[in-house]
Amino acid sequence: MGLHVSDFKSRQGAILSVGAAACAGLAGLLLWKACRKSKAPSTKGIRVAIIGTGWGVNVQVPQFRAAGLHIFAIFSRDQKRASQIAAQNRITHAFSDYSSLLSVDEVDLVSIVTPLHLHARQTIEAIMAGRNVLVDKPLCLNGDEAEQMLEAHQQRPDQVVIVDHELRFTPAFLRARKHLREGTIGAVLVVEANVLFPVPIGKFTWWADASKGGGVLGAIGSHVIDAFRFLLDAEIEEVSAILRTLVKELPDEDGRPMKVTSDDYACLQLKLVPRASVQLGPAWPSEDGHISAHATLSTRGKARVDNQLIFSGTKGAVIVNNSTGGLTVTNETGKVVDSIRGTGNPFATTGTRALGVALQKALGPEKDMSALEPAARVQDGLYVQYAIDAAKASSREDGKWIRAWNNNLEDY
Numbered sequence: 001m002g003l004h005v006s007d008f009k010s011r012q013g014a015i016l017s018v019g020a021a022a023c024a025g026l027a028g029l030l031l032w033k034a035c036r037k038s039k040a041p042s043t044k045g046i047r048v049a050i051i052g053t054g055w056g057v058n059v060q061v062p063q064f065r066a067a068g069l070h071i072f073a074i075f076s077r078d079q080k081r082a083s084q085i086a087a088q089n090r091i092t093h094a095f096s097d098y099s100s101l102l103s104v105d106e107v108d109l110v111s112i113v114t115p116l117h118l119h120a121r122q123t124i125e126a127i128m129a130g131r132n133v134l135v136d137k138p139l140c141l142n143g144d145e146a147e148q149m150l151e152a153h154q155q156r157p158d159q160v161v162i163v164d165h166e167l168r169f170t171p172a173f174l175r176a177r178k179h180l181r182e183g184t185i186g187a188v189l190v191v192e193a194n195v196l197f198p199v200p201i202g203k204f205t206w207w208a209d210a211s212k213g214g215g216v217l218g219a220i221g222s223h224v225i226d227a228f229r230f231l232l233d234a235e236i237e238e239v240s241a242i243l244r245t246l247v248k249e250l251p252d253e254d255g256r257p258m259k260v261t262s263d264d265y266a267c268l269q270l271k272l273v274p275r276a277s278v279q280l281g282p283a284w285p286s287e288d289g290h291i292s293a294h295a296t297l298s299t300r301g302k303a304r305v306d307n308q309l310i311f312s313g314t315k316g317a318v319i320v321n322n323s324t325g326g327l328t329v330t331n332e333t334g335k336v337v338d339s340i341r342g343t344g345n346p347f348a349t350t351g352t353r354a355l356g357v358a359l360q361k362a363l364g365p366e367k368d369m370s371a372l373e374p375a376a377r378v379q380d381g382l383y384v385q386y387a388i389d390a391a392k393a394s395s396r397e398d399g400k401w402i403r404a405w406n407n408n409l410e411d412y
Helices: 009-015 022-038 055-066 079-088 098-102 116-128 143-155 171-182 216-232 346-363 378-396
Strands: 047-051 070-075 093-095 109-112 132-135 161-163 188-196 234-244 249-251 257-259 265-274 291-298 305-313 316-321 326-331 336-340
Touching (some): 047 055, 055 109, 055 346, 070 079, 070 098, 079 093, 098 116, 109 116, 116 132, 116 143, 132 346, 161 378, 171 216, 171 316, 171 326, 171 336, 188 216, 216 265, 216 291, 216 305, 234 378, 265 378
Parallel strands (some): 047 070, 047 109, 070 093, 109 132, 132 161, 188 291
Antiparallel strands (some): 234 265, 249 257, 265 291, 316 326, 326 336
């Protein structure tokens, strides 16, 4: 059964099944009240609550701080763990009860960086509590959940709710988008994405469980699909896909073998069409044409291929290196006409920090909402989710072409 906004409040007690007992939540709230008077640092940065103790702590905490944001609170299901992480990372407030955290008016932004199956519930609860939200990609488990999240946001349209596709804020993406819009490489004929990188075989986690949203299609494919849409001002119309599980079992924490149900290999063919609200630009071969795209994604094997997006056109090529944040633009003779030197992982460094700067400009004293122009909105997350759903449906039918979106949303 889906989660509906209309009956949300009556089910609030069950919204976050991973929340700790009420006493732990009360302890977190009392800790916040005590620290508010004596320990809270003085800062002009917007106050961010990080929900999740992986990427949120390891990447967002240092990069958001470097961008001028104030890491106000951390949430973990376990109060002891929340307090330990808070102490280790100089975060003043620690919570294990989600509703208690959301009740704190000082929270300017909630960053949800949790397992995928929790995104919809946590995001909707945060929206209904009046909070601005940054939610990790992909948006949620499926299109139905994404539509419910959009419905919640439409009830609170003045709040900022965006998806963490941080690559949109990198210099390479913004420059590539400009070149494609201006027709530097002529009409784009073929788009390629290749992401092959070995991940050590580890323990069984939610990432190996398809029912919880694990797998390479969601973790990496969502970035690729969003990149195609963003850089080409396009929608994914149809998808043909093959998904595979190459590693069949992983041990749990006790060493017992667990069946892996998520994909660790994905091969996608995508048919893109120009977005109706965007004037047809020089990237498109013809007024009634489409652009073909192909993506190969895997975390298995020993081959390592840079995470690259390649746009091949009639007058040149645009190559974005998502391993380094670099960009190369060539003309029809192969001469480099523009480039950006990569400086490191754009997901964990350049992109996350640039996103933090934009959030500070938009939600801080400047109130410059134009800083978030590149951001992936809930609608973007919804259309990415439609494409992911279509890819899964296609794979179940041995690669049959499946339509990736319907007409129940107006173009934007």
